[in-house]
Amino acid sequence: MFLSSVRSLKPNHNSQLSTHLTPHPVQAASLNYRDLAIVKGFYPFALRTPIVPTSDGAGVVEAVGSGVTRFQKGDKVLTLFNQGHLAGSLDYTTVQTGVGGVIDGALQQYGAFNEQGLVAMPSNLDFLQGSTLVCAGLTAWNGLYGLESRSLKPGDWVLTQGTGGVSMFAVQFAKAAGAKVIATTSSAAKGEKLKSLGADHVINYKEVENWGEEAKKLTPGGRGVQHILEVGGPNTMVRIYVSRLANRSKDDVSLTISHLRRPNPSKPSLSTASSPLSVSSVASRASSSLLSWTAW
Numbered sequence: 001m002f003l004s005s006v007r008s009l010k011p012n013h014n015s016q017l018s019t020h021l022t023p024h025p026v027q028a029a030s031l032n033y034r035d036l037a038i039v040k041g042f043y044p045f046a047l048r049t050p051i052v053p054t055s056d057g058a059g060v061v062e063a064v065g066s067g068v069t070r071f072q073k074g075d076k077v078l079t080l081f082n083q084g085h086l087a088g089s090l091d092y093t094t095v096q097t098g099v100g101g102v103i104d105g106a107l108q109q110y111g112a113f114n115e116q117g118l119v120a121m122p123s124n125l126d127f128l129q130g131s132t133l134v135c136a137g138l139t140a141w142n143g144l145y146g147l148e149s150r151s152l153k154p155g156d157w158v159l160t161q162g163t164g165g166v167s168m169f170a171v172q173f174a175k176a177a178g179a180k181v182i183a184t185t186s187s188a189a190k191g192e193k194l195k196s197l198g199a200d201h202v203i204n205y206k207e208v209e210n211w212g213e214e215a216k217k218l219t220p221g222g223r224g225v226q227h228i229l230e231v232g233g234p235n236t237m238v239r240i241y242v243s244r245l246a247n248r249s250k251d252d253v254s255l256t257i258s259h260l261r262r263p264n265p266s267k268p269s270l271s272t273a274s275s276p277l278s279v280s281s282v283a284s285r286a287s288s289s290l291l292s293w294t295a296w
Contacts, residue, residue, distance in 0.1 A: 028127035029106035046096035056134035057106025083117035136165030154178030157225040
């Protein structure tokens, strides 16, 4: 259904481009769990069908409209996940501008985007590397730095879960910033990969049932971590709280929730809230700024 709408949008240089549109050939695209959720029918946010899938793409500007000021032909660019979300909290309008959900995504030869819906690609990355930043990379970065008063600092302790995109980015960002990382995983092979990326401690949650308590013991004085990237859903959230992993003042802990699973009525979850506005409001209006949220 989705692939049937993939098409070439190579611009006709003899025609007039819309004022602020910036067509570019897509050089690389990356996949996220969100793309699987859309295909399987349990993505909770705005969708249009048929749709060209995937949010994450990298390419080169092929042509620009007469009103474009941010880019010129030949610039290397990345897509912006929500095309209408430029700053501040997501709202009901901006959450309905998702690339690969409402706006045609990166699995096409050529795409046409508003200039505000693209960002410059880092010059030190190739197209494949750059294309991975749009969703998972940005979510991990926002989780560690999105709340200025709770932003990651050298020497902080960070807990990541598993080896998905968000967690793998978070491990690398945290280590580059001089933080200590405790990572959980389900296999020895994945544990070695996490260590190669810089994880200081790896806990196999299949072997250590009370992994939250184990992680807490690894921190100085058993005080717990400052940053938790929660990607597992209700079951792992229970472990975090029951184990009192975050055994600190509410003003000392930053919990980032970033998970998307098939709804289970018996296990309520923020990710399955009935309204994307209500989900983002949980974070933006929390008096202690305990939660930061990057909505899909």
